[in-house]
Amino acid sequence: MNTADTGHLAEQFAEIGLVPGVPLADADLAVVVTCAVRQHAEDKAASKIGELALWKRQRLGRAIAVTGCMAAEHGGSLLTRFPAIDYVFDVRDPDGFFARVRDLYAGALEGPVPLPAGDQLCAYVPVIHGCNEMCTYCIVPFVRGRERSRSVGEIVAEVGRLVARGVREVTLLGQNVNSYRDPDSGADLAALMAQVDRVPGLWRQRFLTSHPRNASPRLLDAIRDLPTACEQLHLPVQSGSDACLGRMKREYSVRAYRATLAAARATVPGLALSTDIIVGFCQETEPEFQDTLRLLDEVAFDVVHVQAYSPRPGTAAWRRDDDVPLAEKKHRLQRVLQLQRTISERRNRALVGSAVEVLVEGHGADDGRPYGRTRQGRVTWLESPAAVGDLVTAEVRSATAWQLVAA
């Protein structure tokens, strides 16, 4: 979402006449788009602001702006905490900030500047902002607000503009993307995808990130039936224990989650499944954690993203005891990674000898080999020459847990 927000800010800077994305050494204004989902992300932003304070001192007239979830969470208090910051603004409502920037550089701006020539093949398109769920560990509803869907027309027009600039793959984004509803017609994500599918020149579409409760049969049918819809579903489960899911207020049972995955696999041939896991959530016992390992083993996801629980001030879980020691959280994290490495390797190796479609995104810095991703999102290196933007069908020759090699 921050990548998408950064792209939108760049467009707005270009519109008022500032050139976005120049090297920091040449820049007058630095904008830090922050994340608050884990303490580690906030620490990284704080360290970046510290580096920028030095950058700012090196030339008169430089300024620092901070936006994103940390800005929504802490607001103007960031100006006191980091005196080098000049502006804090809400990325959902940046008009006031851009008005001040326009005033600041008035006289030096000569009207809109073109965005850097597009060599972008894949783009993120936010379709719904915010989240109406209240998972007890999550800060998103507090910093991104309640759900607000964009209209189908607006989204399709944006995809059309992106395709005209050379984009061939879009990822429809939302913190709870499969809760999407057009504000006027009530069209759901499946209906939106059907409209996006009709944009001439678009080759692929995906969506991120979904709540298991909203993975409807209509959506699974859309993944199967729409030519541009990639066979990939990211469905965060977070824990394999009903008790833990209850404390997280995830509003589904492990049994219901399993049934959803079974339906997804039965509906969409060749579907790649991925998930998110939080280890060491409040009061997570060893047997509860083993339930998670058992679920991962049974389901055999293609990819698992795992994080150690990080308490966030203001959330319901903040009031609970963060009672799993850090060393134990790290140990559980390693156990998930170890198990998943074996599973991912097995699943990728099963593809050896089969054909995959690869959208070439670049060339390796060391050996110049082309690489890209399959429709299922697997990173694939090609052993035959190909140019960026080519859509290549190749046979998988070898595989590791993380990538394929095809020719």
Ligand code: SF4
């Ligand atoms: S559904 Fe996702 S974004 Fe919404 S509260 Fe739960 S974890 Fe956070």
